Amino acid sequence: MHLSFPEDKTNYLDIAGSKSIINRLLILNSISKNRIKIRPGSACNDVIEMLDCLKALGLSYQLIVKKDKIIPDIICKYQQPEQHTITINEAGTVFRFLITRLALEEGRVFYLNLGEKLYSRPFMPLVEALNSLGAEFELLPNNKMIIRGKSIKGGHISLPANISSQFVSSILLSASLFKSPLEISFSPQNQPLASLPYIMMTINLLSKFGVSCSFSNNIIKCDNNKPIITDPILIAEPDYSTSPSYWLLGILLKKALYVPVPKNQPLQGDFAFINILDKLGFQRHYKHKNNQDYLAFTGNFQDGIDVSMRDMPDQVMNLATLALFCKSPTIIRDIEVLRYKESDRINNLIHELKKIGADIEYQQQRLVINPRPLTKQKVLLSSHNDHRLAMIFLILKQVITEIEIDDTSCIKKSAPEFLDFLQTWYYYSKD
Secondary structure, three states: OEEEOOOOOOEEOOOOEOHHHHHHHHHHHHHHOOOEEEEOOOOOHHHHHHHHHHHHHOEEEEEEOOOOOOOOEEEEEEOOOOOOOEEEOOOHHHHHHHHHHHHOOOOOEEEEEEOHHHHHOOOHHHHHHHHOOOOEEEEEOOOEEEEEOOOOOOEEEEEEOOOOHHHHHHHHHOHHHOOOOEEEEEEOOOOOOOOHHHHHHHHHHHHHOOOOEEEEOOEEEEOOOOOOOOOOEEEOOEOOOOHHHHHHHHHHHOOOEEEEEOOOOOOOHHHHHHHHHHHOOOEEEEEEEOOEEEEEEEOOOOOOOEEEOOOOHHHHHHHHHHHOOOOOOEEEEOOHHHHHOOOOHHHHHHHHHHHOOOEEEEEOOEEEEEOOOOOOOOEEEOOOOOHHHHHHHHHHHOOOOOEEEOOOHHHHHOOHHHHHHHHHOOEEEOO
């Protein structure tokens, strides 16, 4: 099955709020416990899991969808919490953010059931860092965990530089609950931090709500002021981790898909993918509608590029897909962190793209893609229950119709509206 585009329609897209920003706002508001509305919200699994988990702290929420819209607003208020077991299936962000938040809820005991795949992903460096300050965790058989909330002093914490920026954000978002300021250093000392823009997103959000953080000489210092949330409506940026998927789809199908873009520099580092598209030779097209700027990309494939993706590893899947159709090789560097995502994205990307005839290898810590004709034979690709892989395979299917995909439901983890978009704006037709 493949997509066919309406010929006479300008395609202005509604994009859900960034799940990265929304989940940070939800953690901060679990400290302030204000009644708030987050707009635009998101109904992705990662956000819903966070909302459901925060019920243990007294959260009550509603998703409100306006007429003719598919993106909900999120209404939050707090009430007396009820003791219940917290279940987290696959949401790594939710788990890591809650590790610190729950450990600082003095006098409470929390019982966690964790998905098997989630439990196998890195989180122990965060637990060990918090243990060094006096936090109390108990790991049980069958992917279970107990967190005993305590009053904990701040102080110095050391974290690995190369695994997950979410360890840092987890601690910073709950910094106001420590009894004294925090200092975070990284090891190895001179190694660049993985996904630094996500750390800066957290620091910038904290600053917006009155929590002071400084980042200098690879050391973060953060005070323990309580976040001040005075506005009842919190505006989340559109999700710029998902937006490039629409631009990729438009480029492959030679149709301008217009995504809302900010007037000012966004918090999300993945917005810089527009610079990657520039380097690949695609053209920007701006439009303005209803007081909102929109951006689309069009153009023909040109030469590949040699680029570091350390600061936006989630976009490697999209870049690798574009690289298949370029006129010369593409080299993608600094992506070892992809081994610790929902799947080993380096090995799984290579394994699956080779099924369609791609010349792709990981050599000397570089992903090297040499363009060549791809298969026209029927082939089954596995998403490995990884939403980023499933999205690019579904996009590739629109130009290589012989592709079948074992499962695309995992896309709901981050972007259910992407599936809604395909079903609502276009129609499916069998070959």
